[in-house]
Amino acid sequence: MTLIAEDLLLLLLDDGTGKPVVDSTKLPRVLTGAVILELAMDGTVSVAGDNETTKKGRLAVSGARTVSDPILERAVEAIETAKRPMTPKSAVEKLHKDIREQVVARVVxxxxxxxxxxxxxxxxxxxxxxxxxxxxxxxVRETLHSVLIDGLDPDARTSAVVALLSAIDATHKVFPDADKRAVKNRAKDIAQGEWASDAVRKAVQDVYTAVTVAVMVPVMAGTSGS
Incomplete structure (x- = not known):
């Protein structure tokens, strides 16, 4: 079974040139978001709510975790050993440094x-x-086409991929011949939909926001400095 991050990377690499279709700011951050979301979907990580030992809005690791994948395990260890509990946004920023290389090595x-x-x-x-x-x-692309363009209901994994593509505004890059506005709007609807449990949906929303903000900050910084 491939990771969500692996599927995302394949979608975001041009098959012919082998170059990413998104910039170097977006790619590692959306791959990190995919790792965090995968951990949330399998119950290993959650976003703390009210009346929990971890501060609200921070990532908490389940005591009964059984992660065997090395990429996921490295992320869990980083979240567990952080000096302060991480928010999804801080996790995206702190964990993205080597993620592209890790996922690339896997698909190679x-x-x-x-x-x-x-x-x-x-x-x-x-x-x-x-x-x-x-x-x-x-x-993977056929499944996305059936959901984004044909209008079929997505399963949880496909919804996660769609939400992450939407967070970096890349759904139209996966389907360049489709109606750009329609695909983007459909992706946003799925990202905000009722396809997961409350806990996972909260994680999706927070990771979506974290990735969206994370990819915008370097762009804004570069613009202000130019």
């Missing part, structure tokens, strides 16, 4: 993409990840 290992190194102008090193075996990505 699975044989979904290759890894090609080169240079720009003979000076600047570059790496791209063109598709090798797109069968898994095609299935």
């Amino acid at each position: 290992e699975r044989g979904f993409v290759g890894e090609e190194k080169g240079t720009v102008l003979g000076l600047f090193p570059t790496t791209t990840w063109p598709a090798l075996d797109s069968s898994h990505e095609d299935r």
Whole structure:
């Protein structure tokens, strides 16, 4: 079973060029959001509410967690050992540093993409990840098409992928030939929908907001400094 972060990465890499279709600010943060959301959906992590030992709005780790995936385990350990309980936003910022490399290594290992190194102008090193075996990505894309364009009801996992794509305004990049406004509006409706339990829906909303804010802050900082 692939992680939600792996499915997202495959969707956000151009199959031909192997380059991400979103910028370097958005990609690691949305992958981190996917990891946090996966942990929330399997009950390992929750967003604390009222009358809990962890401060409201912070991430709390379940005492009965059984995480076996290394990428998820690293995230859980970072949340558990933080000096202060993390909010979803602070977790996205603190955990995103190496996440792209971790997820890329996974999809390369699975044989979904290759890894090609080169240079720009003979000076600047570059790496791209063109598709090798797109069968898994095609299935994910077909499921998304049925939900975003055909209007079928999504399952929880598909809704999570849609919410994360919506958070970085990338749904139209996955389906560039579709009606951009209609796809974006459908994605937002799904992101805010009643498809999950209250606890998971709270996590989705908080991660959605955290990723949206996280990708905007560097852009605003760059604009103000220019």
